[in-house]
Amino acid sequence: MGEAFIFAANAVLPIIILIALGYLIKRGGLLGREFFDAGNKLVFRVLLPVMLFCNVYKIERLTDVKPAYVVFGIGAVILIFLMAIPVCCAFTKDGGKRGVLIQGIFRSNYAIIGIPLAESLFGEAGASAAGVMSAFCVPLFNILGVISLTVFNASGEKKKTDIKKILLGIVKNPLIIGTAAGLAVLGIRAVFEANDIAFRLSDITFIYKSLDSIRSVCTPFALIVLGGRFEFSAVARLRREIVFGTAMRNIAVPVLGLSAAYLLMQPLSLSGEHFATFVGVFATPVAVSSAVMAKEMGGDDELAGQLVVWTSLFSTVTIFIYTAILKMIGIF
Numbered sequence: 001m002g003e004a005f006i007f008a009a010n011a012v013l014p015i016i017i018l019i020a021l022g023y024l025i026k027r028g029g030l031l032g033r034e035f036f037d038a039g040n041k042l043v044f045r046v047l048l049p050v051m052l053f054c055n056v057y058k059i060e061r062l063t064d065v066k067p068a069y070v071v072f073g074i075g076a077v078i079l080i081f082l083m084a085i086p087v088c089c090a091f092t093k094d095g096g097k098r099g100v101l102i103q104g105i106f107r108s109n110y111a112i113i114g115i116p117l118a119e120s121l122f123g124e125a126g127a128s129a130a131g132v133m134s135a136f137c138v139p140l141f142n143i144l145g146v147i148s149l150t151v152f153n154a155s156g157e158k159k160k161t162d163i164k165k166i167l168l169g170i171v172k173n174p175l176i177i178g179t180a181a182g183l184a185v186l187g188i189r190a191v192f193e194a195n196d197i198a199f200r201l202s203d204i205t206f207i208y209k210s211l212d213s214i215r216s217v218c219t220p221f222a223l224i225v226l227g228g229r230f231e232f233s234a235v236a237r238l239r240r241e242i243v244f245g246t247a248m249r250n251i252a253v254p255v256l257g258l259s260a261a262y263l264l265m266q267p268l269s270l271s272g273e274h275f276a277t278f279v280g281v282f283a284t285p286v287a288v289s290s291a292v293m294a295k296e297m298g299g300d301d302e303l304a305g306q307l308v309v310w311t312s313l314f315s316t317v318t319i320f321i322y323t324a325i326l327k328m329i330g331i332f
Contacts, residue, residue, distance in 0.1 A: 011120040012320045015113065018220055019312070022227025036228035040288075043225055047218035048111055049178025054215040055115070055131030056182025057201065058124060068268040069129070073281055074136050076257050081106040081144045084248070096300040097241055099152030103294070104245045104307040105253060107141045109287045110134065111175055112226055113315075114280025116219040118273070121323065121332060126276035133277050135179040142173065145290065149297040226288065230309060242306050249286055249311045250318045257282030258322060262331075275331045283322050285311035 025031050084105040088098045108114055111134065118130035185201060192199060202208045261270060261278050286307045295301035326332050 009320065011117070011323055012316070015117060015120065015223055016316045018223035019227035019230075022224035023230045024227075025224070026228040026230075031228065033229075036225050039221065039225040040229060043112070043218065043222045044289075045174050047214060047221060049174045049181075050211055050214040051115070051218040052111075052131055052134055052175060052178035053182040053185075054211055055119075055127045056135070056179055057185055059128045059132065059186060066269065066274070069270060069274045069277075070133065070136055072261065072264065072268055072270075073133050073278065074140060076260060077106055077137065077140055077144070077281065080253055080256070081148070085148075087248075091244055092241065094300070095152045096298065097303055099149040099297075100290075100294050100299045100301075100304045100307070101241065101245050101248075102148040102152065103145050103290050103299075104286045104304070104311070105248045107145055107287050107290055108249075108281055108284040109308075109312070110137055110141070110280050110284060112222050112288065113284045114277075116223070117284065117319070118276040118280045119219075121279060122273045122276035125273040129273040130277045130280055131179065131182065133281065134175065135183060137281060138173065138175045138179070141287065145293055146297070149294060149299045152299070226312075229288065230312070231305065232309060238303050238306055241303055242310050245286075245303075245307045246310045246314055249307070250283075250314045254279075254283040254318065254322055258326070262329075272332050275326055279319065279322060279326070283315065283319050285315040 022036070026033070026036060081102070084102045088101040088105070091101065092098055115127065115130045115134065119127035122129075189200065258275070258278060261275060264270065286304075288308055291301055291304040291308055293299075294304035323332070
């Protein structure tokens with residue numbers, strides 16, 4: 001028991017400390033909101049794509065990717081999305097709140113917290129597995145987010161879904177680009193290996209070292225920026241929705257997702273690095289970008305912002321518990 005909690009603390013607490021550092025830096029007046037907003041753009045447009053590229057590039061072979069692992073992750077997210085619709089419709093009649101709550105249930109902060117958490121839990125193998133999953137989860141989260149906020153909005157009216165706009169947004173997403181570039185380079189490397197060509201991207205030392213330096217900066221900077229953008233502005237009128245959304249995101253979804261993965265562990269040949277990724281997919285808080293999307297698409301952006309804050313706060317405890325349990329049962 002003690003060993004499991006020490007393991008969980010070593011994996012989770014460094015992430016929490018960096019988030020807290022960012023919050024204290026802002027509260028202390030050392031850096032203002034403008035810096036953290038600009039930092040968020042830098043993380044999203046440059047640092048995260050490079051980190052995803054490097055994580056995918058470190059996969060030894062494309063054949064090492066287990067299709068069953070990816071299919072399970074995608075299927076579980078879609079199933080959670082479908083289950084969230086009737087649950088949220090029964091919980092509230094407010095269309096703007098319904099869309100935000102549905103998005104808050106299925107959409108995790110996978111890119112900023114999930115991927116570094118997977119690396120913290122299972123090293124480079126965890127980071128590589130998480131990088132591969134990001135190629136599928138990132139576009140899936142965006143597509144399902146658009147659907148939930150299109151069908152349910154503050155006006156109560158259905159909006160016409162622009163498929164071309166959705167697809168263009170996916171293609172232009174920096175996280176998708178970074179992951180796709182990594183997969184493309186892996187494909188080129190496979191062709192080189194098939195033709196007995198020894199050249200690798202890592203042989204161009206100055207480029208590879210530069211990319212790796214950017215990758216190493218991404219995680220700590222992104223977490224500090226996330227903490228700096230925290231806003232604790234409790235709203236009494238949203239207390240019921242906040243409690244519901246937080247309980248669903250931090251308790252119901254991780255328990256369902258991780259339990260299903262454990263039950264299917266043997267049939268799907270899942271291992272520690274896969275569970276490290278699943279913790280990132282199912283147990284991390286609501287994505288920060290969900291609040292921005294809610295505001296742009298007619299959802300209750302105030303509720304969306306509160307869900308980001310409170311799920312992030314409570315995840316400091318719940319992630320610790322899930323990680324400790326997985327360690328005790330021999331997954332990590």
